[in-house]
Amino acid sequence: MTINLDHLGELVKTLSHEELNEVTKSSLSSLFKCDAVLSDLPSDITYEEITNLTAVEHGQSITIIVAREDEVPLKVIVPQKATVKDLKKAVARSFENYQNRTGSKVKISWKYLWKTYNLCYDSLLLDNDNSSIDDYGVGNKVTLTFKKKRNMRKAM
Structure with missing residues (x-):
């Protein structure tokens, strides 16, 4: 799958901040649901939670x-x-x-x-x-x- 970065850049410029936030959230949610490792994570996970889960995996x-x-x-x-x-x-x-x-x-x-x-x-x-x-x-x-x-x- 190839992504036309020029087209993507133009699309991003036309979206409002709220619309871009929503697109990002829905994309992450779809990614989480499709991935066996990430499927148990909430779609609104925070950076702090990701850091904590990573620390648990590393035994810290x-x-x-x-x-x-x-x-x-x-x-x-x-x-x-x-x-x-x-x-x-x-x-x-x-x-x-x-x-x-x-x-x-x-x-x-x-x-x-x-x-x-x-x-x-x-x-x-x-x-x-x-x-x-x-x-x-x-x-x-x-x-x-x-x-x-x-x-x-x-x-x-």
């Missing part, structure tokens, strides 16, 4: 599943030497990407969420933001859950 990052009560689990990608704080930021980014794809408009106060809940792995609370997730034994393809923090003032 790990995938963690975050189970949510009565909701679809989130797949979160973090570097192997990530801290709990890095993991929390990755959870927030993954959730925002999930919301954008599903069209959900629910506003989450991450500050409140992290004050109220800890991430939990194998009955261990990931409660120190500066600790490495490796210190808690968190590795590739593990499942984390949310656990409500105990109110220390009421316990005293």
